[in-house]
Amino acid sequence: MSVAALQDWWLTLSDEVVTYGPGFVSATLVVLGVTVASILVSWVCGLLGALGKRSSFAPVRALASFYVWFIRGTPTLVQVFIVYFGMPQIGVKLSPITAGIIALGVSSGAYVAETIRAGLAAIPRGQVESALALGMNPRIMMVRIVLPQVFRMILPALTNEAISAVKNTSLLSTITVVELTLYAQLMIATTFRPFDFYIAAALIYLGLTSILSQLSAFFERRYARLS
Amino acid sequence: MAQIATAAAPLLKIRKLHKSYGANEVLKGISLDIHEGEVVSIIGASGSGKSTFLRCLNLMETPTSGFMDFERFAFDYEQGARRQPTPQQLCALRARIGMVFQSYNLWPHMTVLENVIEAPIQVRRMPRRQAVAEAEALLQRIGLYEKRHAYPSKLSGGQQQRVAIVRALAMAPKVMLFDEVTSALDPELVGEVLALIGSLAAEGMTMLLVTHEMAFARDVGTRTLFFDGGVIAEDGPPDDIIGAPRSERLRQFLRRVLHQPAALGETA
Ligand SMILES: Nc1ncnc2c1ncn2[C@@H]1O[C@H](COP(=O)(O)OP(=O)(O)OP(=O)(O)O)[C@@H](O)[C@H]1O
Ligand SMILES: [Mg+2]
Numbered sequence: 001m002s003v004a005a006l007q008d009w010w011l012t013l014s015d016e017v018v019t020y021g022p023g024f025v026s027a028t029l030v031v032l033g034v035t036v037a038s039i040l041v042s043w044v045c046g047l048l049g050a051l052g053k054r055s056s057f058a059p060v061r062a063l064a065s066f067y068v069w070f071i072r073g074t075p076t077l078v079q080v081f082i083v084y085f086g087m088p089q090i091g092v093k094l095s096p097i098t099a100g101i102i103a104l105g106v107s108s109g110a111y112v113a114e115t116i117r118a119g120l121a122a123i124p125r126g127q128v129e130s131a132l133a134l135g136m137n138p139r140i141m142m143v144r145i146v147l148p149q150v151f152r153m154i155l156p157a158l159t160n161e162a163i164s165a166v167k168n169t170s171l172l173s174t175i176t177v178v179e180l181t182l183y184a185q186l187m188i189a190t191t192f193r194p195f196d197f198y199i200a201a202a203l204i205y206l207g208l209t210s211i212l213s214q215l216s217a218f219f220e221r222r223y224a225r226l227s
Numbered sequence: 228m229a230q231i232a233t234a235a236a237p238l239l240k241i242r243k244l245h246k247s248y249g250a251n252e253v254l255k256g257i258s259l260d261i262h263e264g265e266v267v268s269i270i271g272a273s274g275s276g277k278s279t280f281l282r283c284l285n286l287m288e289t290p291t292s293g294f295m296d297f298e299r300f301a302f303d304y305e306q307g308a309r310r311q312p313t314p315q316q317l318c319a320l321r322a323r324i325g326m327v328f329q330s331y332n333l334w335p336h337m338t339v340l341e342n343v344i345e346a347p348i349q350v351r352r353m354p355r356r357q358a359v360a361e362a363e364a365l366l367q368r369i370g371l372y373e374k375r376h377a378y379p380s381k382l383s384g385g386q387q388q389r390v391a392i393v394r395a396l397a398m399a400p401k402v403m404l405f406d407e408v409t410s411a412l413d414p415e416l417v418g419e420v421l422a423l424i425g426s427l428a429a430e431g432m433t434m435l436l437v438t439h440e441m442a443f444a445r446d447v448g449t450r451t452l453f454f455d456g457g458v459i460a461e462d463g464p465p466d467d468i469i470g471a472p473r474s475e476r477l478r479q480f481l482r483r484v485l486h487q488p489a490a491l492g493e494t495a
Contacts, residue, residue: 130332130391133285134346134398135322137314144349148336 020187020200027183028204034101034169034179035208039162041105046112053117064113071110077171079107084175100172108165115157119150152223159216163209170205180204237296238263238433239284239402244293246279253279255457257293261402266428267435268444268465271454272480277437280454281404284435285324286317298323298401322350325395326404329411331387333379333394339366340375343394351398358397365393369423385416389423396427403427405436421447439484441469453477 045067052064071079083106084099094102123146131141173182184197191197237260246254253276261267269277282288284295290304300320303310312320333342343362347353353361366372369389371382379387388408395403405424409417421443428434428447438444444451444465451468453461455476461468472478 124330124332126328126330126332127334129287130328130334130394131346133287133321133326133328134395135318135320135350136346137318140349144345145334149334152336 023183023187024180024200024204027178027180028208030097030177030179031166031169031205031208034097034104034172034177035162035165037101038104038108038169039165041101042108042112042161042165045106045109046116049109049113050116050120053113054120068110068113071107072114076104076107076168077174079103080171080175096172096175096177100169100175100177104165104168104171108161108168111161111164112158115154115161116150119154120146122153123149155219155223156216159212159219163212166208166212167205235262237261238298240294240296241284242294244280244283244295245291246276246283246288247291252291253457254283254290257457257459259452259459259462261433261435263433264431265433265450266448267450267452268448269435269437269452269454270439270441270444270469270480270484271452271460272483275454276457277454278406281326281406281435281437284402284404285321285326286312287321287326318350322346322398323400324402324404325398325400327388327391327395327406327408329407331379331384331391331411333387333391335379338376338378339371339382339390342379342390343397346394347397362393362397365396366390369393383416384412385419388412388416388420392420392423392427401433403432403434405434405438407437407439409438409440441481441485445469453480455480 049064049067052060053068055061055064080100080103083103084094084096087094087099127145127149128141131145132138136145169177169179170181172179173185176182178186180201184201188194188197239259239261241257241259241261244254244257245252257280269280271277279288283290283293286302292304294304295302297320300312300316301310302312302316333339334345337345340359340362343365344355344358347358347361348355363372363375366375369392371386371390371393374382374386379390382390388411392403392408408424409420412420417440421440424434424436425443425447436444436448448465451461451463451465452459453468453472453474453476460474461472461477468477469481472481
């Protein structure tokens, strides 16, 4: 490649960044916002699901089992459609982004519930007994002794789930949320350059998920040192 | 020494305590008075119900039937009786009765100091500053003050078990229960844990300890119970029970335990 060609390529690229950059930035912010919100929803659902499965009250156990069974056995895309297109039929109309956050959060929550359940099962009985023997009530025991240990144990699994959460935001392109994938599609419709725009979107997803992987490795080192 | 308190009202009163797991009756009617300052060692074969008995005392296990009286608590597990503990009473009772287990069960995500102050802060609602001061004094006493910011995994078994004892002591319990607390330790670490328990006994702490350390039971204990098949088969001063066993069952049991540890003891 000649120097002139290289210069030419560079000028075009900087032009493109000026033209499409802001759009990519705001689409990326949507991805980040939806990811964070849906992860928070998934932790709440996951905790309720995991504790529900251990409840001494049979109907609660049944409900928690049904939740996990239903979510794990159906495609996430269909779950998104149920919340966004299906719910209005029974009178619950949500904005695309709210519907998307709820659908992705509740969906991921079932996987988080299974992870937490496995983590709870891995806590030695003696940890619980020593807490109870000191007079702690079950709530304090859970919050102070059991869950912190479970959290450290399942952090790698939670990070994997967070990486899935980032990637699953692309499903919301089907319900008009202008996140990265839909933004790329919209630009392709006017530029007819699918390769460029899908690769650009892919690189941004890759950046976000790589940051999460690094974070996971950091936490693993940190907690390995602590215990 | 054993007679000092016997005239006073007992600290802990157990009557006709039964515990079954399904069809398996493990405790078959235990009646017992424990007075303040008594150091009661419990011996007996594996499966005779020693652990189950200790666990019933702080209600880690729910008795099938029986009556129990301790401080302001009086519980009756008779069929249809209404004096069963509420969840709040369960916690309050356990806060007054310390229990230490064979596997130290320190919480691995907390430092030594955090392990010790956790229950005083959460259960006794003690201000953090005071809890830390008391915990540090206790850790000084067992020579582990320097280790207060270490995590349990960095401690030897004997150190962990002593922290576990101090963690229970930080609740200022009225009675301490020890269930084979030296059984999981390497022989060379047993001594430091027994020394700590011995010093508590010397201070007048009321305690019940399940142990296979017969020499310790004789030196430190004021009373020995021999459990056999879910009942107290013999009850008396350690020198009588261990030194001059009456029943053939107890003689057999002592022959077994006295010979095994002797072989182990030679290495220590
Ligand atoms: N949670 C439980 N469920 C069912 N059976 C139990 C339970 N805990 C104890 N048992 C049974 O109760 C009996 C007495 O057990 P326990 O642990 O009290 O004996 P032990 O005297 O402490 O014995 P060891 O010296 O081996 O510790 C055993 O037969 C045991 O199988
Ligand atoms: Mg036992």
